[in-house]
Amino acid sequence: MTARRTIQELIGCHDCGGNVSFSALACPHCGSREPAGPYVQSVKEQRLHRIEEKNDQTLIGMTVLCAGIGFFYGSVMIGAVGAFGYGLLGAMIGVPAGFIINASRRLFG
Numbered sequence: 001m002t003a004r005r006t007i008q009e010l011i012g013c014h015d016c017g018g019n020v021s022f023s024a025l026a027c028p029h030c031g032s033r034e035p036a037g038p039y040v041q042s043v044k045e046q047r048l049h050r051i052e053e054k055n056d057q058t059l060i061g062m063t064v065l066c067a068g069i070g071f072f073y074g075s076v077m078i079g080a081v082g083a084f085g086y087g088l089l090g091a092m093i094g095v096p097a098g099f100i101i102n103a104s105r106r107l108f109g
């Protein structure tokens with residue numbers, strides 16, 4: 001793995017408009033400390049970020065929900081051992097279920 005990135009992407013300095021390497025820590029023209037400007041997320045990035053946050057919530061929610069249903073079902077039908085087994089089974093169902101919901105949201109959202 002190389003520690004140094006060699007990509008030399010030139011951007012316009014946020015302060016003076018001169019060409020600055022994207023990875024530069026300071027503008028060589030005006031000495032600005034933030035040649036790329038304060039980092040602003042694009043609308044697309046914000047949207048993706050929101051989707052990802054939602055995805056995490058969905059995944060956790062589905063896992064907990066399915067594990068809870070399994071736990072309840074197992075405890076009612078079989079008892080403590082069943083509660084644990086079905087809870088685990090529920091979690092195993094909940095994770096891919098959450099993934100499927102996330103994938104469909106990504107496709108249709």
Ligand SMILES: [Zn+2]
Nearest residue numbers: 013016027030
């Ligand atoms: Zn500058």
